[in-house]
Amino acid sequence: METSEADGPRRRDAAATRQALLEAASSRFTRLGYDRTTLRDVAADVGVNLALIKRYFDSKEGLFKAALASTPRFLGRDEHFPQDREGLAEALSHQLSAGAWPEFGEHPVLMLLRGSGDERVDALRRKALDEFGRQILEASGGGPAGEDDERLLRAQLLVALGVGVAVVRSAVGLRPLRDATAGQLAAPLREIVDALLAPPADDR
Amino acid sequence: METSEADGPRRRDAAATRQALLEAASSRFTRLGYDRTTLRDVAADVGVNLALIKRYFDSKEGLFKAALASTPRFLGRDEHFPQDREGLAEALSHQLSAGAWPEFGEHPVLMLLRGSGDERVDALRRKALDEFGRQILEASGGGPAGEDDERLLRAQLLVALGVGVAVVRSAVGLRPLRDATAGQLAAPLREIVDALLAPPADDR
Amino acid sequence: METSEADGPRRRDAAATRQALLEAASSRFTRLGYDRTTLRDVAADVGVNLALIKRYFDSKEGLFKAALASTPRFLGRDEHFPQDREGLAEALSHQLSAGAWPEFGEHPVLMLLRGSGDERVDALRRKALDEFGRQILEASGGGPAGEDDERLLRAQLLVALGVGVAVVRSAVGLRPLRDATAGQLAAPLREIVDALLAPPADDR
Amino acid sequence: METSEADGPRRRDAAATRQALLEAASSRFTRLGYDRTTLRDVAADVGVNLALIKRYFDSKEGLFKAALASTPRFLGRDEHFPQDREGLAEALSHQLSAGAWPEFGEHPVLMLLRGSGDERVDALRRKALDEFGRQILEASGGGPAGEDDERLLRAQLLVALGVGVAVVRSAVGLRPLRDATAGQLAAPLREIVDALLAPPADDR
DNA sequence: AATGAATGAGCTTTCATTCAT
DNA sequence: GATGAATGAAAGCTCATTCAT
Secondary structure, eight states, X not given: OOHHHHSSOOOSOXXXXXXXXXXXXXHHHHHHHHHHOOHHHHHHHHTSOTHHHHHHHSSHHXXXXXXXXXXXXXXXXXXXXXXXXXXXXXXXXXXXXXXXXXXXXXXXXXXXXXXXXXHHHHHHHXXXXXXXXXXXXXXXXXXXXXXOXXXXXXXXXXXXXXXXXXXXXXXXXXXXXXXXXXXXHHHHHHXXXXXXXXXXXXXX | OOHHHHSSOOOSOHHHHHHHHHHHHHHHHHHHHHHHOOHHHHHHHHTSOTHHHHHHHSSHHHHHHHHHHTSOOTTOOGGGSOOSHHHHHHHHHHHTSTTOOTTTSSOGGGGGSSOOSOHHHHHHHHHHHHHHHHHHHHHTTSSOOTTOHHHHHHHHHXXXXXXXXXXXXXXXXXXXXXXXXXXXXXXXXXXXXXXXXXXXXXXX | OOHHHXXXXXXXXXXXXXXXXHHHHHHHHHHHHHHXXXXXHHHHHHTSOTHHHHHHHSSHHHHHHXXXXXXXXXXXXXXXXXXXXXXXXXXXXXXXXXXXXXXXXXXXXXXXXXXXXXXXXXXXXXXXXXXXXXXXXHHTTSSOOTTOHHHHXXXXXXHHHHHHXXXXXXXXXXXXGGGOOHHHHHHHHHHXXXXXXXXXXXXX | OOGGGTSSOOOSOHHHHHHHHHHHHHHHHHHHHHHHOOHHXXXXXXXXXXXXXXXXXXXXXXXXXXXXXXXXXXXXXXXXXXXXXXHHHHHHHHHTSXXXXXXXXXXGGGGGSSOOSOHHHHHHHHHHHXXXXXXXXXXXXXXXXXXXXXXXXXHHHHHHHHHHHHHIIIIIOOTTGGGOOHHHHHHHHHHHHHHHHSOOOTTO
8 A cells, every 4th residue: 555665765755754654653553562662663664764763753752652643533533423322332333343443453542551651651641541531422422521520430431441342352362352343343332332321211 | 568578588488489479570560561570670579589580480481471370360269259240240340440459559450461472371361361251151140151152242342341441540540440449330330231241131 | 903993982884893893703702612702702802882793793693603604714715725735734734833823813713613503503614624624635636526435534534633733722732732833743744644645555 | 321310319329429420510511511511401410409519529610620530541541551553543543433432422532622711620631631642652652752842742643633533523523524433544543643653764 | 418599690682772974 | 864883771591609408
């Protein structure tokens, strides 16, 4: 796909080089984690000199931060954004199915997990997942987020479920979950979403 | 707490030294992961020489494997084992609450995540989580496990939830989930367990 | 002697640095053997950082292999190559005399002795000495080498003599052999060469 | 053969334990050299505790020295001692043939080569080889040894040949020399011995 | 006499990083 | 803008040695 990576040394196109480094780094961080991602490998993936990483991102942590910042928002944007619990469950079942995220190799939420130890990076990660939780609340249609701790906690349990699925699939390879398709995930996820986020019925 | 670690060099008690190394390693593996756990630090925690790790565990991988093997089974044993979905939900809410597992620092399932790269260790991890899923099925009371993929998949979603909670709490520190008590987790977990594992009612 | 090693950090000249490392390593391998040669010492000899050895030679074995490959062929080349038994004996008496090979410290054949344990390196060593034997046959003027085992065996006894002289001088320091000059070695070596390689006369 | 090594822990027989350690060490020093011989392996060969080596030999160097001292004198003793050049050549061809010295694995002269760095050990080695040279002179029947440098040098060339054959066979595996039998070595060695040590004839 | 626990020093290797061109 | 040479720190591992029983 990325034709630019194949045809000779990428010369004199700073933006493209930077972008290619970012993508290669994201993929490695996602698949291997922070520690096992080496800058040499990232540079080699793109076919440029190692020192360019320093130039563009200053350090390994800078690269990681940039990769984190370029991660897509999980629930999509605008017209694709799920409008109700039904849509939320469907969106989740797709993004948690096997083989989604081919450009990263694994679910990019994995990049959020074990990081660099830098506090500002930790804050970034917290913010990303916090936002994910609030998006879920919003998509579940039950009114504004607020500081309603109990509903937020429930949304975060759903976030944790997503993270857990990604981790268990990638790092452990547990089957049948590893190979679950969107179709197989749809029903249980719909039931979980309902159980967690449906407005309290009379008998609850 | 570990008084024995403080008072001078632990001398001439191989079993105690081995055990202390195991505990220190388990804690570090759980909190920091495999890569960031250094043998020097583990030895320093216990106050013994690095070479003893080789003596007792042969290598870093050997130490990791031993730590993995000494991890408690998550749903407990014998009379403590949950008998129905109610008990299962309660057990989960306790072991997923903040501050459980003080001896590890974090939920020991984290040790199962990113490991050594050794295939036999990977198999160990898979087995542990697979077993966890089957225990959940068993505790949910819905008949024998079998090769009923759909019910196993649902149980593994519950496993993934547990893993996700541990990861999100430890690696990201997402609040309010990070500080959730067993009391706060009880209701949502009961509802999730029911949603996932209750026998299909007429209208399902 | 090596002025370049003395005057400050050798900067920005990869070829020279590589060459200097190679020479320092050859000398240490020759004088001390594989095991007692440490990469730290080699780097310190040249005055550069240890990691450059990895850069240029990848590993200790790589360095050893490179040193082996850069060892001179013992009987010389082209016009210097001995043409008959007389010339062969003279060449041997020179290269086996005390103080030959000042750039290695000892006769470089010593590098061929105890090596790295790598089978490919062993093959290199075997090949070098095998070739030495065949060169001797060639220089002794008695027709083509062929698979004439007996003449090859005799040539290899001469190789063994050379190796033995180097070893006994260097590792044991046996005198008077240790200090023998080319002049002192000339007569006995000529007689040995004749005894081993002269074509069978009538009365033999 | 060594039945005592097989039947259970060798208990309460200091002399036998000491002797067994010495033999195991000699074999390893001969086959592997000083550096690659580990005390753990030596102790394991015999089946006793590592600390016994310290008890009996004080240190690795002490063990080496003891092994050196227990090495047999190469040309034999008393009635087996060669009486003339003929007998000398025959003795050499036997002890330099493939498969001699089964109890060491290789020719024990190899133990004399690269040692510990201790000067007193070096002196031991020098003495052993010096003595070997003088024995050769004596056996060659040409009058008393004296300080006749030239004849001693010639004898030492023969010593060097023996060392070289052992080294080339063991460390390099050069064929056909590696597999040479006493029969194959007899003729060339006789000629070398004559060339080196025969009393000067008229025309010399 | 013999054992096994524990130590300290040193080695190769691996990286992120910095500097000169 | 880009490269490649060079550095420093730290990690896992190995081994001879010492100490208490």
